[in-house]
Amino acid sequence: MPLIKIDIVEGRSDAQVKTLLDAAHRALxxxxxxxxxxxxQIVNEHPASRMVIEDTGLDIPRTRNVVVVSVTSRPRTEASKVKFYQRLCRExxxxxxxxxxDVMVSIVINSDADWSFGHGRAQFLTGEL
Structure with missing residues (x-):
């Protein structure tokens, strides 16, 4: 935990996807x-026509290399989030x-009760984690 979902345009090799996942994990x-x-980590690949990632008027150019990273996590400080954005882009x-x-990130915060890692238990609540 956190859970990272990465959306990319299809066409990268397995080795390229592994390198991308490793880089994201180091940043995290x-x-x-x-x-x-x-x-x-979960990777979703889409045809280019199925990913429309514009720039909200910020004049940020996007290419076929665009990566959308969605992070679901327990609460984090603003400083750690900013560090993650910067480290992820560098990696x-x-x-x-x-x-x-070409890197867009969204972080969604949830609580301990929102996680079960298996066996039908809420490990953060039971004290297993």
Whole structure:
């Protein structure tokens, strides 16, 4: 936990997707200080015509490399969120060649009661985590 969902335009190789996931995980571990094995990631690939990611009037150019990262997490500080945005862009640029203008992030916060990691239990509430 956190859970990361990444939406991309289809066409990347398995190796490229793995590199992208590894980069996102490094940014998360560093910024949110979660354990290394706290890794929950889902990738959704779409035809280019199914991803319309404009810039809200900010004049941010987008390409076929656009990556939309959705994070569902327990509460985090504003500073850790900003650190995550910056670290994620740096990792994706350095390791994947994805320009920061092609990275969009949304973080959704929930509570301990909103998580079950299996066996029908709420591990944060039961004290297992």
């Amino acid at each position: 571990v560093d910024s949110f200080e979660v354990p290394e094995r706290d890794r929950f 994706l640029q350095e390791k994947c060649g994805i320009d920061p203008s």
